[in-house]
Amino acid sequence: MPETVPAASSVESGVVLEARGLVREYGPVVAVAGIDLSLAEGDSLTIFGPNGAGKSSLLGMLGGAMRPTRGAVLIRGQEISFSDPRWRHRVGILSHQGFLYDRLTAEENLRFYGRLFDLPGLSERIGERLERVGLAERRTVQVRHLSHGMRQRLGLARALLHDPDIVLLDEPYTGLDPSAAAMLRDVLAELRDGKRTVVMVTHNLKEGLESATHVAIQVAGRLAWRGSPSELDSADFGRQYHAVVEGEA
Amino acid sequence: MSTYFRQLGAIVAKDLLLELRSRDRISSMGAFAVLAAVLFHFSLDTSTTRPQDVAAGLIWMTLIFGGLLGVGRTFHIESQDGAMQGILTSPAHKDAVFLGKTLANFALLFVVSLLVLGVFTLFFRLELGANVGWLVLVLGLGSLGFVALGTLFAAVSSGTSMGETLLPILVFPLLVPMVVYGAGTTGRLIAARPFSEVEGNVKLLGAFALAALAAGAVLFRYVVEE
Numbered sequence A: 001m002p003e004t005v006p007a008a009s010s011v012e013s014g015v016v017l018e019a020r021g022l023v024r025e026y027g028p029v030v031a032v033a034g035i036d037l038s039l040a041e042g043d044s045l046t047i048f049g050p051n052g053a054g055k056s057s058l059l060g061m062l063g064g065a066m067r068p069t070r071g072a073v074l075i076r077g078q079e080i081s082f083s084d085p086r087w088r089h090r091v092g093i094l095s096h097q098g099f100l101y102d103r104l105t106a107e108e109n110l111r112f113y114g115r116l117f118d119l120p121g122l123s124e125r126i127g128e129r130l131e132r133v134g135l136a137e138r139r140t141v142q143v144r145h146l147s148h149g150m151r152q153r154l155g156l157a158r159a160l161l162h163d164p165d166i167v168l169l170d171e172p173y174t175g176l177d178p179s180a181a182a183m184l185r186d187v188l189a190e191l192r193d194g195k196r197t198v199v200m201v202t203h204n205l206k207e208g209l210e211s212a213t214h215v216a217i218q219v220a221g222r223l224a225w226r227g228s229p230s231e232l233d234s235a236d237f238g239r240q241y242h243a244v245v246e247g248e249a
Numbered sequence B: 001m002s003t004y005f006r007q008l009g010a011i012v013a014k015d016l017l018l019e020l021r022s023r024d025r026i027s028s029m030g031a032f033a034v035l036a037a038v039l040f041h042f043s044l045d046t047s048t049t050r051p052q053d054v055a056a057g058l059i060w061m062t063l064i065f066g067g068l069l070g071v072g073r074t075f076h077i078e079s080q081d082g083a084m085q086g087i088l089t090s091p092a093h094k095d096a097v098f099l100g101k102t103l104a105n106f107a108l109l110f111v112v113s114l115l116v117l118g119v120f121t122l123f124f125r126l127e128l129g130a131n132v133g134w135l136v137l138v139l140g141l142g143s144l145g146f147v148a149l150g151t152l153f154a155a156v157s158s159g160t161s162m163g164e165t166l167l168p169i170l171v172f173p174l175l176v177p178m179v180v181y182g183a184g185t186t187g188r189l190i191a192a193r194p195f196s197e198v199e200g201n202v203k204l205l206g207a208f209a210l211a212a213l214a215a216g217a218v219l220f221r222y223v224v225e226e
Helices: A055-062 A085-090 A106-116 A122-132 A148-160 A178-191 A205-210 A234-248 B002-022 B024-043 B051-071 B076-088 B094-123 B129-158 B163-190 B199-224
Strands: A015-026 A029-040 A044-048 A070-075 A091-094 A166-170 A197-201 A214-219 A222-227
Touching: A015 A055, A015 A197, A029 A055, A029 A070, A029 A197, A029 A214, A029 A222, A044 A055, A044 A205, A055 A070, A055 A166, A055 A197, A085 A091, A091 A148, A106 A122, A106 A148, A106 B002, A122 A148, A148 A178, A178 A205, A205 A234, A214 A234, A222 A234, B002 B024, B002 B076, B002 B094, B024 B051, B024 B094, B051 B094, B051 B129, B051 B163, B076 B094, B094 B129, B094 B199, B129 B163, B129 B199, B163 B199
Parallel strands: A044 A197, A044 A214, A091 A166, A166 A197
Antiparallel strands: A015 A029, A015 A070, A214 A222
């Protein structure tokens, strides 16, 4: 079993995002059962896994949305602190939910989040992000009047508004039609500029493999398999995936 | 510090803009206030009870029950599309989020409290005279204390399976001192007693509101963080 997502790291080695012994329990249920990983600048890790494998919990802890029961998350060697939120400027999160308000316009939603991040040059930044996701023409339209694909693109604009160097994506392709998925794929391709660290959780084997420099399969709270796309026969990955999931189940 | 106030202002502005567009909470609170005043008016036997003698208690009950309708839905707007997660994963200080949502709730409830005072004055034929300003102050302080506790416990109840039904069970016991001093002060002011007679009570209401705000600001992070 290849181990291309190293567990040990240091600031000197250029590690941007690191998890050390992450455990998340919900009462008696163990969602994440001790995960170590470290990712450097430009790395893009895709995590596959069946429902209930703990993928979203892992992503939630990496993004500081939830506290680990045990273990730690480090960004550039510094353990994240829930009392000092400054590190949150480094992280952008997009899930299948866009974190948007239905009765605010596309522009108002971005302006709200921009003010929470206290971003300079907000108007120009909002215009640029809306242009980038193809929603410049819809800037004054309330979100409730946008299609699901447009909402997801706006959610991506929100996640990238503060120009984070760590981007966490939780099932970003869920519910998208082919054209919306293509637009999202294009924007995500721009993220692979060698400067950002991306972690994506998805069921979509094709999309997930396409954008990854590292791949892992999470089963029952553990990373049961790790590898890189170059080592994989992408046509055969489906069979390999099922073998890992069934072997670990 | 300026970042803190910009974050707080963003929350207030967003909540008020959303309410301005939907009018969900203000309309339900306002309708409740008017209907409650009408029902209380018709339920009183004026041959045995003077409306002025019971108005203060009824005003406070109307304000609290009506306020629950709005405050209980404070986090409803955040639950759509996971927006609360968006706020919590931003660098916004959790106490700024709490104070922002509390101030937005206060703005709504203060408007409702003025409406409550107006409809009770009309239906109960109250003569507020020179004390009207002090009455507005008392209801304002009461509203502030109520929304501070209400916003905190709305966050608690929104994370439970019981939802809004849990809110009154959590909040009402804590409101007892505020209702005692608030209703007593309101009654005396309606009875045209001088402000000096109730000044101590007003200070206690102010202290209660400040203590509720401080407690909420400190405890909010423990309620919303997973």
